[in-house]
Amino acid sequence: MDARQLQTEGAGNWLGAGTPAVAEQSPPVLSISESRRSQLLSITDSALGYMSLEDMLSELLERIRSELEVDTAAVLLLDEDRGVLLARAARGLEEEVRQGVQVPLARGFAGRVAAEARPIIIEDLDHAEVVNPILRQKGIRSMLGVPVHVESRVIGVMHIGTLVLRTFDEDDVTLLQLAADRAALAIDNAHISEQRAVTAIMQRTLLPDALPQIPGMRFSTKYLPAGSGIKIGGDWYDVFQLANGRVAFVIGDVIGRGVLAASVMAEIRTALRAYMVQGHKLTEVISMLNDLLISMGRNRGATLSILEFDPETEELEAVIAGHLPPLLTEPGGHTRLLEQRHGLPVGMRTGHDYEACRYPFPTGSRLLLYTDGLIERRDESIDQSLQRLIAAAHAAAGRTDVSLADGVYRALLDETPLEDDVALLAIETMRLQDTLEMTLSARPDVLGGLRNTIGRWLQAAGANENELFDITLSASEAAANAIEHAYGAREAAFTIRCEHDGQQVTVTVRDSGRWRTARPQGGGRGLEIMHALVDSVKINSDEQGTIVTMTKTLSYQA
Amino acid sequence: MSSLEIERVDVHEDIDAANATITQQRLADALDPDASSLIIDLSATRYLDSAGIDMLLRLSNRLDHRRAKLILVIPDSSQLKRLATIVGLPEAIAIHPSLPVALQEATKPQKQVPTPRPGPG
Numbered sequence: 001m002d003a004r005q006l007q008t009e010g011a012g013n014w015l016g017a018g019t020p021a022v023a024e025q026s027p028p029v030l031s032i033s034e035s036r037r038s039q040l041l042s043i044t045d046s047a048l049g050y051m052s053l054e055d056m057l058s059e060l061l062e063r064i065r066s067e068l069e070v071d072t073a074a075v076l077l078l079d080e081d082r083g084v085l086l087a088r089a090a091r092g093l094e095e096e097v098r099q100g101v102q103v104p105l106a107r108g109f110a111g112r113v114a115a116e117a118r119p120i121i122i123e124d125l126d127h128a129e130v131v132n133p134i135l136r137q138k139g140i141r142s143m144l145g146v147p148v149h150v151e152s153r154v155i156g157v158m159h160i161g162t163l164v165l166r167t168f169d170e171d172d173v174t175l176l177q178l179a180a181d182r183a184a185l186a187i188d189n190a191h192i193s194e195q196r197a198v199t200a201i202m203q204r205t206l207l208p209d210a211l212p213q214i215p216g217m218r219f220s221t222k223y224l225p226a227g228s229g230i231k232i233g234g235d236w237y238d239v240f241q242l243a244n245g246r247v248a249f250v251i252g253d254v255i256g257r258g259v260l261a262a263s264v265m266a267e268i269r270t271a272l273r274a275y276m277v278q279g280h281k282l283t284e285v286i287s288m289l290n291d292l293l294i295s296m297g298r299n300r301g302a303t304l305s306i307l308e309f310d311p312e313t314e315e316l317e318a319v320i321a322g323h324l325p326p327l328l329t330e331p332g333g334h335t336r337l338l339e340q341r342h343g344l345p346v347g348m349r350t351g352h353d354y355e356a357c358r359y360p361f362p363t364g365s366r367l368l369l370y371t372d373g374l375i376e377r378r379d380e381s382i383d384q385s386l387q388r389l390i391a392a393a394h395a396a397a398g399r400t401d402v403s404l405a406d407g408v409y410r411a412l413l414d415e416t417p418l419e420d421d422v423a424l425l426a427i428e429t430m431r432l433q434d435t436l437e438m439t440l441s442a443r444p445d446v447l448g449g450l451r452n453t454i455g456r457w458l459q460a461a462g463a464n465e466n467e468l469f470d471i472t473l474s475a476s477e478a479a480a481n482a483i484e485h486a487y488g489a490r491e492a493a494f495t496i497r498c499e500h501d502g503q504q505v506t507v508t509v510r511d512s513g514r515w516r517t518a519r520p521q522g523g524g525r526g527l528e529i530m531h532a533l534v535d536s537v538k539i540n541s542d543e544q545g546t547i548v549t550m551t552k553t554l555s556y557q558a
Numbered sequence: 559m560s561s562l563e564i565e566r567v568d569v570h571e572d573i574d575a576a577n578a579t580i581t582q583q584r585l586a587d588a589l590d591p592d593a594s595s596l597i598i599d600l601s602a603t604r605y606l607d608s609a610g611i612d613m614l615l616r617l618s619n620r621l622d623h624r625r626a627k628l629i630l631v632i633p634d635s636s637q638l639k640r641l642a643t644i645v646g647l648p649e650a651i652a653i654h655p656s657l658p659v660a661l662q663e664a665t666k667p668q669k670q671v672p673t674p675r676p677g678p679g
Contacts, residue, residue: 242571245572279570444574444576444577445576447572447576448572448574465637466637469641473605476574476605477608480574480608483575484575525608525611526607528608528645529644529645533641
């Protein structure tokens with residue numbers, strides 16, 4: 001078999017016509033097909049597949065320009081979320097890419113090609129609607145555009161143009177469509193791997209690395225994305241401590257999927273933390289978030305619940321924006337859904353008012369926050385789903401072998417494959433031990449939670465109000481010193497231990513940082529405060545680190 | 559100089575090493591350049607640590623340069639009152655037990671305390 005036969009076969013495959021034998025017997029036809037075949041091979045060259053998307057598109061457009069003897073060639077890709085076509089690569093029209101030309105769907109030349117998903121020829125540009133001014137500036141007279149599609153979905157437009165009037169024929173359309181199909185394959189592959197990489201990075205940053213360690217509280221979670229890559233969902237949860245010793249719990253679900261849903265989730269998560277840390281009330285936080293999303297024009301709603309737990313009053317405050325109700329189990333085992341008035345999902349309507357409700361959350365309570373993927377099943381009403389959740393919460397309560405989140409998830413587990421993401425955050429409060437020991441990151445933002453925990457522990461140990469304040473503040477000062485010692489060290493931690501032997505309370509703060517001389521201002525004041533508030537303060541410092549030991553005798557009558 | 563402009567800021571959270579710097583910024587930002595007094599209401603604050611006390615002293619110094627005075631509201635029943643006394647805060651910053659008292663103090667004509675400057679005549 002000679003080279004000519006091979007080429008003919010190749011062309012035959014693409015066009016679905018002709019056999020080598022017939023072609024060889026008809027030299028005139030063959031010569032026409034020959035130039036056609038060279039064009040086809042030039043465009044379908046498998047070597048294009050080894051280039052980066054950028055290089056591949058430029059090379060492909062260059063080949064089209066020379067094979068079809070046109071002056072310009074360009075590819076625009078559809079941004080589905082915004083409904084516009086963006087110039088991605090161009091030959092003879094490089095400005096189009098440099099200036100980031102955007103053509104709205106269904107408008108102008110490229111917009112119509114995409115919206116109607118069919119080739120369009122403009123014989124004379126002077127008599128046509130064109131959105132992109134560069135086309136006129138360049139003096140383009142005739143154009144041919146074809147849709148770029150993957151399966152039946154239009155993902156962009158490829159067009160060519162000439163500076164002189166030209167009538168594009170059926171062969172030109174076929175060839176350009178072939179090139180567009182070749183480009184589609186490469187674009188789709190590149191898109192998928194690009195999105196996979198982006199979503200993988202985002203997903204890693206979206207969920208907290210580790211939940212805060214708060215004595216007297218236990219958190220467990222379950223997070224199961226139904227899809228990966230471009231199918232990533234917008235579910236998330238978050239737990240963080242606030243400066244006043246309160247703890248915030250968040251669960252949410254951005255409507256839709258993909259990178260945009262994930263990025264909106266990241267924005268919401270960041271904005272929420274910022275607003276909460278500033279000390280706003282929950283109803284203000286959610287209204288601010290709502291207004292923010294609308295003002296950013298994200299066109300993506302999100303359902304979410306934000307809860308704030310105050311360990312001092314043992315109360316829980318909740319706002320709910322269109323999200324499924326949290327499930328609260330009281331210490332006695334009674335379970336109820338927090339069915340307060342639900343506001344709309346955030347990002348839907350400006351100025352929407354949200355309501356906050358308070359619930360007692362005494363030691364021994366449990367709370368389940370979850371997204372719809374955990375409970376919703378086809379052929380089941382939402383009430384039935386919620387009943388199954390309540391049953392699962394009861395079933396999980398007795399288990400000691402797995403975490404609460406795992407227990408609930410397993411009790412709900414059935415054969416149904418996941419259709420939606422599952423996010424579950426379980427919170428339990430429990431009695432503090434007689435000896436309290438915590439290892440905390442050496443970051444100033446742990447101080448609020450630390451004071452809170454020590455305060456609760458002291459309360460249980462029988463300290464009065466003054467003693468509680470004195471010991472807690474002294475412990476906080478010692479911890480602030482430990483944090484300062486660790487300044488600059490990565491992953492540094494310190495340990496704080498509180499114990500009481502009868503009426504005597506001992507607090508020990510141990511860090512592994514090298515001793516740093518106190519700052520010129522203030523360093524001494526912490527020590528002054530500690531000396532004034534507790535009975536004794538001892539500081540031992542060596543290469544291993546620093547240990548501060550404080551004692552105070554409580555006044556209660558045993 | 560419009561001498562009787564008074565700014566008031568309520569602090570709801572603890573002031574400690576974690577937020578002292580940002581709180582100082584927030585308080586300084588809240589102050590109108592023409593204001594004669596800044597009242598910080600610490601009634602709802604539970605804890606104030608050494609970093610917080612240093613911050614208040616720095617802020618008070620800054621206000622002194624602008625000929626404005628810093629006034630703190632700390633109720634007598636607050637643990638912060640005991641703390642303030644221990645560290646000698648009342649010697650540097652005016653502390654009043656309630657907002658009405660603080661407002662009354664702020665609207666009094668400026669007196670030349672504690673270091674009299676050579677005045678005209």
